[in-house]
Structure formats: structure tokens, C-alpha cells
Amino acid sequence: MARAGILLVDKPGGITSHDVVARARRALGTRKIGHAGTLDPMATGLLVLGVEGATRLLTYIVGADKTYEATILLGISTDSDDADGVETARADAAVVAAVTDAAIDAGIRALTGEIDQVPSTVSAIKVQGRRAYDLARAGETVELKARRVTVSRFEVRETRREGATIALDVVVDCTSGTYIRALARDLGAALGVGGHLTALRRTRIGAFDVVAAVTVDDIAETALVKPATAAAVVVGALAVGADEARDLRHGKRIDGGGRLTGERAAAIDPDGRLVGIVERRGTQLKSVMNMPEEVAG
Incomplete structure (x- = not known):
């Protein structure tokens, strides 16, 4: 196994x-x-x-927050907001040429920070039990509600003006649930030329x-x-004794709520094994997720 x-x-x-x-x-x-x-x-x-x-x-x-590297192509819109979709509109070359770097910067600033974002229609969000992309592909109208997300960094690394389009290589730091395709769509819409995503790479979770x-x-x-190593990276580590580990595994609370500095932590037993994720309950600690017991080593 x-x-x-x-x-x-x-x-x-x-x-x-x-x-x-x-x-x-x-x-x-x-x-x-x-x-x-x-x-x-x-x-x-x-x-x-x-x-x-x-x-x-x-x-x-x-x-967890995520980091993406992406390429946004301004001047062309697609039905999926990315390169896998069907082109739905193409801006006039003169209109695209009139888009200044300052206008692009202003558009990006407006999409930075806490924003209300409408996810792309072709997304995995469920609408009445069905995925939005399945509804869209079946020709049904899909209306998704805006959701609050945070884009802490939206930075242009390179701008390339290529004929009747403008390609932007960007890096984005954002909260979970942010659609980079939607950022491309909304930036293009704000600039009056449309836009879609042509490349996307997730570099951090x-x-x-x-x-x-x-x-x-x-x-x-x-x-x-190892689970203990990964959990410590995600929520921080808390060393517990053998008796405490046994009690936590049996669903019991242990004393020592004051040892927890954050919201939760990974309880690690003396053999370096992950007991589970613990949270404070008053002056005590309770395991809210127990790991199956591992063989030491």
C-alpha cells in the first residue's frame, strides 16, 4: 500500500x-x-x-492564496475567456492602438485589492447541481453571481504590441477562488477592446x-x-507528548490551549508523526482532524 x-x-x-x-x-x-x-x-x-x-x-x-503567471491578449474576446474558447469579438486595430500603457495600468489598479468578480461562464461552479461549463456547452444561459476575492498583486512583466492586439505577461497573487480568465476578460472590457487569457501557469499554493x-x-x-512535514508548513507545528497524542487520537481534549499561537496547528507526536490538526477550545486543545496512525519511520 x-x-x-x-x-x-x-x-x-x-x-x-x-x-x-x-x-x-x-x-x-x-x-x-x-x-x-x-x-x-x-x-x-x-x-x-x-x-x-x-x-x-x-x-x-x-x-490557500495562490500565485499565477499568465499572458493576457487584449483586442480579442472568446466565449470561455481563454484561448480554448471560440472568438466572439475582435476590436478594431485603431481602437487597440489607442490603448495607452497608462490606461492599462489604471485598468489593472482597478482590478487589484478586494474586488467583486463574476466567474467565467465556462467554470466548474455548480448552478442548481450542474457545472456551469456543462450548462454553457448545452447552450443554456448561465448567470453567475459576483463573489468577493482579493488580488494582492497584479503586475505586468512585459507588454508586446502585436498588430491589432496587445499581449501582457503578468503575475498575479490572489485568494482562492479568483479566476485569472475573468481578470483578462474584465481588463479587456474596461479598456473597450475585449481580452482573453492565452497562457496560465500556477507557481504557488x-x-x-x-x-x-x-x-x-x-x-x-x-x-x-510526509504528512507531519506538510501539515507543519501549512498550519504550523505543535509538539505533543505520547499521552497527549493518544488522548487526541481517541477524541479527547488536552490541556494547553495557551500553547497555540494561531488558529490551529499540526499536533506532532514524539516519533515525528502527525496526530492531527488541533484547535483551541477555551483552555484546552481539540483535534478537528485526526490522521490514520502511521508506522513510525
Whole structure:
């Protein structure tokens, strides 16, 4: 049986996140693998996979802030807000040429900070139990509600004026649930020329970086990040004694709420194994997620 742990994979373009999970299941010989956030087939970059009992940690990873590198093409709109969609509008070359760098900067500033963003119609959001992209592909009208997200960085790295279009290479730091495709769409709309995403790469999820990720071909030979190590990176570590570890595993509360400096922490037993994620309950600590017991080592 596969050991529990976290696996960082650098997803290539042209395959789905589920394809990566399927390959990991075959390579590691287990069905119990999940991921902390999908990437579109067009996109590349970091997928965080949980293996065996470490799938329980994905709950604490999926909501982490993320970093993306992307290319936005101004001057052309698509029905999916990215290059996989069908072109729906093309701005006049003279109108695109009149878009100044200052106007682009102003448009980006307006999309930075806390914003109300309407997700792309072709998204995985469920509407009355069905995925928005399934409804859209079936020709049904999809109206998604705006949601509050935070874009803490929206920075242009390079601007290329190419005929009747403007390509922007950007980097974005944002909260979970932010659609980079929607940023491209909304920037293009604000500038009056339309826009869509032509490239997207996720480089960070919380404390995990794509530089530590492996290719899909190297999954079988890769050592997993131990649950205790991964949990400590995500929520911080709290050392507990053997008796405390036993009590937490049995659902009991332990004294020592004052030892917890943050909202929660990873309880690590004397053998370096992850007991679970604990939270403060008054002056005590309670495990809100218990890990299956590992074999020491």
C-alpha cells in the first residue's frame, strides 16, 4: 500500500487535473488520491496531491492564496475567456492602438485589492447541481453571481504590441477562488477592446512552490512529503507528548490551549508523526482532524 503524504506535481498543458490524478493512482498503486484545486487543460503548473490519509490535509491547503503567471491578449474576446474558447469579438486595430500603457495600468489598479468578480461562464461552479461549463456547452444561459476575492498583486512583466492586439505577461497573487480568465476578460472590457487569457501557469499554493514539483513521468520515483512535514508548513507545528497524542487520537481534549499561537496547528507526536490538526477550545486543545496512525519511520 502507498505511504501517506503530499505530492507536488507540475502539470503539463493539454491534460486535465483528473488525468494527473489518474496517472498518480496508477504509479502509486492506490485509488485514494485527491488534489487541492484544479487547473484547466490549457494551464500548467502546480497541483498539490494528497495520497492515502494525507488527503485529509487537502482541506487546509485548497483555500490557500495562490500565485499565477499568465499572458493576457487584449483586442480579442472568446466565449470561455481563454484561448480554448471560440472568438466572439475582435476590436478594431485603431481602437487597440489607442490603448495607452497608462490606461492599462489604471485598468489593472482597478482590478487589484478586494474586488467583486463574476466567474467565467465556462467554470466548474455548480448552478442548481450542474457545472456551469456543462450548462454553457448545452447552450443554456448561465448567470453567475459576483463573489468577493482579493488580488494582492497584479503586475505586468512585459507588454508586446502585436498588430491589432496587445499581449501582457503578468503575475498575479490572489485568494482562492479568483479566476485569472475573468481578470483578462474584465481588463479587456474596461479598456473597450475585449481580452482573453492565452497562457496560465500556477507557481504557488500557500507555502508550496512549483520549483519543488515533479513531472507526471517522475511520480513513481518521487518521495512523498510526509504528512507531519506538510501539515507543519501549512498550519504550523505543535509538539505533543505520547499521552497527549493518544488522548487526541481517541477524541479527547488536552490541556494547553495557551500553547497555540494561531488558529490551529499540526499536533506532532514524539516519533515525528502527525496526530492531527488541533484547535483551541477555551483552555484546552481539540483535534478537528485526526490522521490514520502511521508506522513510525
